[in-house]
Structures are given as C-alpha cells and as structure tokens.
Amino acid sequence: MGAASVWFAVSYGLAILGYLAVNAFAGRLLDDTFGYFVIAITVSTMVGQLGLVGAHRGGLREASQLEPGDDAGLRTLRGDVRAVSLVTLPLTSVIAAMVTYALADGQDAGTRWAVTLGMGVLVMLGGQQKLLANYLRGFGHIRFASLLEGRSGGPLVAGFQASLIAGVYFFRPELGLTGALGATAVGYAVPVLLARRRVTQVWKHLGGRDHLFSDLRHTTTHNWRFASNQVGAYLNSTVELWLAGLVLSSAEVSSFGAALRLTVILGITATSLQVVFAPVVARLLGRDDRRLEALLRTGATLAAAGTALILIPMIVMPGPLLQWVYGSGFGTAAPLLLLLAIGNVANVLSGMCGTVLTMSRQEGLAATIQWVAVAIRLVAGLLAATAFGAVGLAVSAAVVTTAVGITLWAVTYRRTGLWTHLTLRPRLRLLRETAG
Template structure:
C-alpha cells in the first residue's frame, strides 16, 4: 500500500508540475523543459548501468542466503559505480552538451542549460540506485521515501514557488530548479543508505576492485535493458524535438505524460514484486512464482483497459481541461500510446522476471533490437508524417519488446506471465492481489 501511495503521489505531483508550467509558460518553453526531461532520463539510464535492478536482486539474494554483510557490500558497490559513471556523464554534458543540443534541437535555451542538465542527470542516477538498494533490503518505506513520489512532490513545491514569485520565467529556470531538488534527494538517499549499512564492510583494495568488476559484468546486460526501457519511453519525444517545433514537443510530451497513467498499476506492482521474484527464484519455487506473476498481470490489466476507454471517449477534453486548449491536439497520440501500454501490461512482468533470475543476456539482446526498432521507426514516421505516426511507431516498438520478453520468459524459465482470460480465474486473482498490497 505504501508503494501505491508513493506512485500516486509521484504521478499526481508530476501532472501538477506540468499543469503549473502550462499556466505560467508558453508552449514553446514547456516543450523545451519536457525535452530536457527526456534527455536527462535517457542519460541517467546510461549512468545507472543497470544497477537499479542488479542491486535489488543481489541484496535480496544475499539476505535470502542469510549473508547481510554481502548484502551491504553489494549495495555500496552499486552506489560507488553509479556515482562514478553518472559523474563522468554529467561532466561530459557540461563540457560538450551545449554544441550537441544546438545541433540536434536548434535551441539556445538547452545549450545554456547544459550545466543544470548535467547535474540533474547525476542526481537522478544516484537517487534511483540508492532508493532501489533500500528495496533490496525489503525496506519499502525508505524505497518509497526516496522514490519518484517524494522527488516529484519536492519539485512541485519548488517549481510552484519559483513560478508564483516570477523567479522562473523560462525553461532554463525550470531545469535549474529540477537539478537542485534532484541533487537534494540524491544526497538524502545516499545518506540513508550509509546509515543502514553502517559500519561499512571491510575490504581489501584488490578484492574491492574484483567485486566492482564482477558487479559490472553482472549489471551491464541489464544496463541495456534499463536503457531500452527509458529509450522506449523517451526517445519518441526526443525525435519530435529534433524533427518538429517546440510547440509540437509540448503537445506530444504532455500526451505522453498522461498516457503514463495507463502503465501506473503495472509499475506499482512491479516495484512490489521485484524482490519477491529474486527470492522465489533463489528458493526454486517456480509454480509459486508463476502464480504470483499472473496474479499481478491480471490485477494490472483491468484498470489500464478502463483508462484507455476513458481516453478514447474524452481524451481531448481531458487534455484541454488539464493543460489548456492548445494541448487538445494531443488526443490521438494519447490514445495510441495508451493502447500500446494496455498490450504491454497484459504481457505481464516478463522483462523484470528475466532480469531478476539471471537472464540478463536475453534482456540485453531484445533491448538492442527494440531500441533500433524504436529509433528507426519513429524517425521515419516523423519525417513522413506528424506526431500521431511517431506515437504509433513508438507504441509498436514497445509492444514488440514485451511480446519477445514474454516468449523468452516462458522458454527459459517455463513461466507464463500473461494476464488471465477466464472470468473465474480473473476473479480469484483479484482477490489474491489484495494480500500483496496489504503486505507492502
């Protein structure tokens, strides 16, 4: 229940930030902020190197094996490598981001905000890995506290204050506020992790280096999977920014944000079950694991299908009511993106199941193919048509990825993750999922 509350706060706060920006800034500035947001989250996925998933599995598995020292050590290896890689990326953005943004998007605003974008990227990588380390320790409260919900809530307060006092009057000011609040959350997440694992495990220099290398080898395939997830969620908006004007970015970007409502139940249930997947796999309880996964898929699919129907009937008025009449044109992209989400949720948590059970290579291979399909398809769609075709290409690439992951999960593990179809079994699964929410 705590995870659900945190996710709901995160979604509500994110929408509130978007609404505030549309009320105080013109669509071009809103589009630039959303474009920077997408760039940050793609770069942050690179900086995490897959440790947001690896740390959960390694820590949870160590605890299942009754080895808390190894769990603490795994948490710190993940944090250290993430700080190093994301720090290097942030420095590269500060040094070379300006000319690159100018070349890709032809906008001086992002060029002058390169420093803030670099800081924002670093903070997002570190905060996420720190929060997920707590999840590996089965501390859902701390993972939620340093998750997207409180992060977005803090951003909402800071952004609202800055906008109301006219301290923020363009996209650059909004990006700077996001960078500062993100850095504060990252520091709090690492500080809490340090207190949890105190005293820090002793280590020799040579052994430490070997552990870091082993962790990287284990995590790099997952990095491709994590990068694919982010690219599949953000690359279409970046392509809109490269091919269309800033106003189109704002329309598409806000439709994309509203479409995230469709995937919310699956995201919440995935964050709850990730440690359980690793735990049940370690104990070789395959039947129990499959039952859990199908319960999750069934419980998540019903509400997302209902949300899609709402968007189909009244998506345009919803966008107009939330953001203003200028954004009503995002109705068709909203419906297309939401339909893709419904299919993906129905496929179940196959990708995270592969990641939590040691099949990182499969995740990596499918991810490379999905990224290629997304980038190529979205770019061609953007050259030949408008933002609705870009949405169709993006949704199609994500669907292909999830279908492939579902097949591989069945092939490698003998586990079927898709939602139930029979009404009687659907009813039983809905009853079962209540215990999962209550226990978390």
C-alpha cells in the first residue's frame, strides 16, 4: 500500500489543481449563472449513479477478492459491465436528455438541442468513468485508476475539462452555459476510452457471453444496495444546492454553488483514500481485524492531515479564497464557505466508516442512514432557506453533515467492532507492509 499511497498523494494534488481550474474558468465564464452549471453537473452525476445500479462499487469489491485463474468470476464481472454499458446507463442518459429537452423549452432550438445532448453525454460518460475507475482499482491497476478517481473524474478528466472550458472562456464566451456543459461532457471522452481498453484486456481471453438479460438481472439484484447507498450519499452532498435553486435568487444560487463546490475539495482526500483502502478492507475484514483497524486509523490520520491543508485557508480567509478561485464577484459567499467547511470536519475525523460498512456487506444499513439524512435535509433545508436565506441553508447543511458522520462512525463500530477515526500514533510502516 505504500506505493499506492504515494501515487495517490501525487494524483490527489493534480486532481485538486484540475478541479480548481474547472471551477475557476467556469465561474468567470458564467458569473451569476454559475450556480445552474453546478446544479446541472450534480444532477448528471446523480442520474449516472442510478444508471450504474451499484455495479461500480460491487465490481470493486468482487474484483479485489478475485483469485488468480477465476475465469467464472471474471465472466460475471464482464457481464455486469456489459449490462450497465448497454442497458442501464444508456437508458438513464436518454431519460436525462428527454427531461432536459422538456425543461429547456424557453431556449432557441440550437441551444435547446445542445444542452440536451450535453446532459445525455455527461450522464453516459460520467457513469462510465466511475465504473471503469473502480474496476481498474479492483484489478490492481493502481496508478491508472488514481488518475480517474476523485471529483471531476480525477486529474486526467479534470485536465481535459479545464482545458476545454478555458477554450470556451477565451475564444467563444458567448456560448455561456451551453459551452461549459459541452466542454465538461467532451472532457470525459479520451480518459474513458483509454480506461475501457485497459479493463477489457483483463478478460479478453474469455469465451462466449451469457444472455444480456441474465447479465442485467445479476447486476441489479446483486448491486442495488450499493446503488441506494451511493445515490443517498451523493444526495447528502448536493440536495441543499437544488433547494437553493428552488427558493433563492440567481445570485444567491451562484454564491451557494460556489461555496459548496469549493468545500467538495475537503472530501477529495478521504474519498480517494477510501478507494485505495477498499480492496484491502474487503480482503482483511474478518481475517485480521487488528491489523485492519490500525490501517484504517492510520489512513484517517493521513486524510485529516491532507484535508487540514485546505480546511485552514477556508476558515481563516474564505473571502479571498473564493475571489481567487472564481473571481471578485464571489467574495460575498465567505460566510457560506465557512459554515459548510466546518460542517465537513466530522466526516474527516470519523475516517472510512462508510467503506467498512459497504465492504462488510452491510451497504443496506449505510444506505438507510443516508436516506434518512436526505429526508431530514429536505425538510430542514427548505424551512431554513425560506426563513433565513442562504445562510440558514448552510447552517442546516452543516448540522446534518456532522450528524451523519458521527452516526456512521458509531454504527460501524457497533456492527464490526472496528474504530475508524484518526489516531495520534499512526503506523505508517503498515502501509509499506500491506499489499494494496
């Protein structure tokens, strides 16, 4: 795990730079409509999670436990990828495109079709990126997987997206939101093609295939709890933004979206480390729990240290940070950034409790916690936004986020006997001694 962790640190830094570049160019290009760009991106990601039906996380778990020469297991994994790629992701992409077309009835024909196509491509390619990155990680292609993991699809995808959005900003700024969405969608293309080629090489020696309906039935029945947990977790990070779009003004939505988008960086370290640790958790759980707990708590400490480098500037100088990333008009979102950043502290301190639950085949319990939190967010967030505006919505989000982190941490210990929070005595040597 030592080499994987070092490579993770490098790819993590590149992912943050790419993510910041995407937001910097999009914020300057769109100004007051930036919030709706963020809403479109988050909606496409959530719909893509539905289209994946949990196969990406289930595939990661099963691929990491696969024994050498297990062609039957490989054939099952291939069938899951086939079902998602040919049925569920295309279906959700078409539905997303149709809904977008209906909602864009006030636009001219060219803009309407461009936004519709962009949304469909975003759902399809964004879903493929997540699916293939998890499979690569499970099969042991650590370095390439690291380039495809994290917000905005990791450093590889973020680099393409930032370059394309920059092109729109400098050469075709009149394209506005349509151009930004199109550039974001196209930015997935090359990394997804490269990843797909690498994944399919793993099973190219296999013979015939099962019926597509059998593959579809297997992936949905075996992975739907993963899908529920993933969608619930994602909604917990975005539902307040959608409430802002319903209740607040365009300028307030952009401010809230800018602050929320920036606080997402706080989770990149922990999220990326979770993917690095997930195969190890799946292998060691129930076999060497003492070693596993030490690894988990060491990982939580590393994640907290990396996050602190970003959290401190958000707390000390939120206004200048927002202006540096998005432009001078976004400095007024400083109180929102401060509140949302503080709300994410519990998630960082609690460690990889969610990963332990899902890798221990208790993803249904994790999903229940996430969906209860979503329901609370909807009610509390709507009331807070209506009564107190963007600041009230940020307070509501921070409180619920803290409660979810503490709940997952406590439930994980109760169900598995493993503590996942950070430690003041990390055992870094274990990272070198444990196979990633």
